[in-house]
Every structure is written in structure tokens, then in C-alpha cells.
Amino acid sequence: MIRSMTAYAGGEREWDGWALAWEVRTVNHRFLDLSLRLPEALRFLESEVRGRIGRQVRRGRVEATLAWKPAVAGTAAIQLNPQLVGQLLEAAREVERLAASSLAPFDALAVLQWPGVLHQPEADRDRLAEQTLALLDETLDQLIAGRETEGRQLAALIEERCAGIRRQAAIARERLPAVLGAIRARILSRLAEIGATPDADRLEQEMVYLAQKLDVAEELDRLETHLNEVSRTLRQHEPVGRRLDFLLQELNREANTLGSKSADAETTQISVEIKVLIEQMREQVQNLE
Template identity: 40%
Template sequence: MISSMTGFARESVTTEFGVLSIELRSINHRYLETYFKLPEILRPFEVKLRDLAQNQIKRGKVEIMFRLESTGTANEELVFNDDLARKVIKLYRHANELLGTSNALSPSELMRFPNMLIATTPDPEELEAITLKTFNTALESLIQNRQSEGSRINAVIEDRLNKIEALTKEAQTLRPEAAQRLRDKLTQRLQELQVEVDQQRLEQELVFAIQKLDIDEETDRLSSHVAAMREALQRNDAIGRRLDFLTQEFNREANTLGSKSQDAQLTAIAVELKVLIEQIREQIQNIE
């Protein structure tokens, strides 16, 4: 199944660390380029995230945005620094003894001391596991989206290949008729001019002109390229560059066929072939 390089996916999951949201957008590109936007708390996982993306996507420009939004869960509450508090209280009592006072230390005053309140932080290993799992799910969704678009592209290309195949067969059928029309046209022209010609020389010139109409090699190659492209479309790997090369070969044969065409019908077929090939080329630009 072929894959488009255009796709979109969004995945989110509620965790004890907050709501983790991942959004992926991909467009066509000659190579694979991944751009990550990560909150600082997820930054240490970027290398592993990038490796996951590169293992599953071969081509395209992929923008990947992560968000981790707080939900006010218990692990995000402030924790009282008991050890520091005991030390401060002990020092406060000692100061009262030295000064001969009995001032009490209120809880609000105690909490204003630096580092008295500690914000809990997520377990890095657990957060990493959840992040990687959710990202992998998002990647699978993106790949499915790209494959769905790839199926549509495949149908368009197959339709154009069918038309190229039909035109190729039509050109093969028309070649003898084109040769006869060329003979008739030249004979009629000579009759109109009322000139005497060497029949042997005339036959030689006719043979030479008809040989120029020999498009068997071009039509055979066009048929071969149709078969090769259909075979490539059945592959499960990245085939965009292979298809691009085949499109260039299609163009080469269509141009040669057009240059040999000294017949209006064959010329029209060559033009239509180039239109169909260009339509295939446009579709191929978006295939992974």
C-alpha cells in the first residue's frame, strides 16, 4: 500500500502528570525532516521520540507539537519541607533564649522561608514511558491517515495508466494506417504537380519516410513502463523516487513518439499521453 506524504494526527491522554496532547502534521518533502516543539519537561525524551519517527516514516516534512497541561492532580501540590522546618524552629528557639524573649514563630512566617515549600516533580521514567507510548499511537494514526490519502492517489494513477495503455494500443493500431495515408498523400501530391519521377527512387523515399513512422519501440517501452509502475505501486516501502524515475522514462518515450508522428492522429495521441503523464507526475510528488 502506498502512502501519501500529506497527513494529520492528534492524540491526547490524561495522566497523573496532566493532559498530554500530541499533534502531527506532514507535507511532501524530498527527504524526511522532523520538527519537534516540546515543553521543557519533555525535552530529555527528544532523541528517542525522533528515533521513533524516523523508524516509521521515510519521507516528508513532519511538524510534531507536544503539550502537557496541568490538571491540578495531587502530585503537583506543594510539599512541606519537614527537615528544614525543624532546623528553623530549633534556631528560632535558640535565638529566643539568647535574647531572653518568647516570641512565637507562626506557620505563615515559617512557610515564607526559602525552600520551605517543595513542588513535587513527575517520575522521569514513568513520564517517559507514557510519552513514548502516546507518541507511538499518534504515529500509527498519522501513518493510517497517509495511507488513506495514498489509496486515493493510487486510484488516480491507476486510472491514468489505464488511459495510457489504451492510447498506446491505439497508436500501434494506427501506425499501418498512418503509413498508408503518408503514401497516398505523397502520391497525390506528385500527381498534382504532374511531374515524372523515378518509381524506384520514389519507393525508396516512401520506405525511408515510413521507417520514420516506426513507433513500435516507443509503444513497447510505454507498455513496459505501465507494467513497471503497477508493480511499484504494490510495494510496501517508500516508492516515490522510483515512480518519479518511471515518469521521466514515460516522458522520454512520449516525446520520441511525438517527434516521429507525421500523422495528425498519432500527434494527438502523443499530446494526450504527455497530459496523462504530467497528471501522474503531479500525484507522485506527494507519494512517500
């Protein structure tokens, strides 16, 4: 399934007094560029996380962030260290004794802010890893679904441009006999104006040579071949962005040749319209994986 490189997904879950939250966003990039942010306590999962993301996302700039904290309503949200609190209070009383005076009243919140007074219980490492990776898989499924939805929309837009190029090419192909006939008539008219009487066989040879030089049927045939390959590529179940980039270069090459061979204003305009459609396709292809 064709995929866009632009998407966002987030997943949350609570487990055993802890809250886990993944955020994954992707934008277009030539290659896979992964930026991963994990809490220090979960850094041991980095290799596995990178592997799972890499198996799902083949191309694009990926920013994945994991948040891990005690759940607000969790039983493990706050745990007091009474032994340390007692030691702090005893130390404060000793300070007052040495100062031989009563100091300012104790602020309970200030005591709670002392390092170690509040602490978080250790989570089960194996179960935490299992929950974290399971949530990552769910988030990646959501991300891929979003990339595929936008990919289908981009593919439809590209197919519309392909259809537009085919219509322009058909007009150019229909005009070929009329264009060549007009050139022949213009040359004969000019010869008549100057009173020249060229050798009929030589004139016919020159007309054939000129017709071959201005004939764009081959370019139109290659345009059609490349357009068919674009449509076929859009139906593949693998990353197609780079292949489409190459095909657009080939389409643009044929459009430029069509313009350089143009012998009338309308064919020149057709070449311009085709290049505009190709550029519109390029803007869409840049967002495809």
C-alpha cells in the same frame, strides 16, 4: 503499503495528575525533514523521539509537538508553598511598618502569581518517559494508518491515468498502418500532379526509409513497459515516490518523441493527451512517500 506524505494525528492521555498530548502532521517533501517541539523538562527524550519517528516515516516534512501540563482535575494541579507565602506577608508588614502607614489591601491572586508560591511536583522521570513514548507510538500508528489510506486513494488515481495512457497508445498503434498508407498515397498523388515518373525501386526505398522514420511502434512499446513498471511499483511495500518520479520522466520522454514523429493531427493530439495524463500523475506522485 504505499503511503501519502500528507496526514495528521493527535493523541492524548492523563497519567498521575499530568496531561500529555502529541500532535504530528506531515506534508510532502523531497526528503525526511523533522521539526520537533518538546517541553524543556522532556528535552532528554529528543533523540529517542526522532529515532521512533524516523523508523516510521521515511520521507516528508514532519512537525511533531508534545504538550505536557498538570491535568485540570489532577491532585497535583496546584500546590502552595506556605513558607514562601508567610515570608511574603511578613515582608509586606515590614514595608507598612517602615512606611508608618497602612498600604493597599493584599490581593491574594497577586500573591499567587509570585514566583515559587505555586509549584508543580516533580514527575517520575522514567515513568514519564515511558508514558510519553507509548503515547507517541499510538499517535504514529494513527498517522501511518492515515497516510496509507490516502496512499491507496492516490494509487487508484495513478492507475486510472495509466489506463488512460494505455487507451491513447492503443489508438495510436491502430492508426499506424493508416497513417503510413496516407503518407504513401499523398506522395504518389503529388508526383502524379507534377508529372514525375520516379524509379520504382528508388521510390520504394524512400518509402521504407520514411516509414521507419515516422514509425512510433518502438515508443509505444516503451510506454507500455514504463506503465507496467509504474503498476508494479505501486504494489511495493516501501517508499516509492522517487522511483515513480523517474518513471514519469521516462514516460514523458516517450510522449515527446511520439509527438515529434507524428505525421497527422490525430497522433499529435494523442501525444498531447498522454502528456496531460502524465502531468496529472506527477501531481499525485509528489504526495507519495
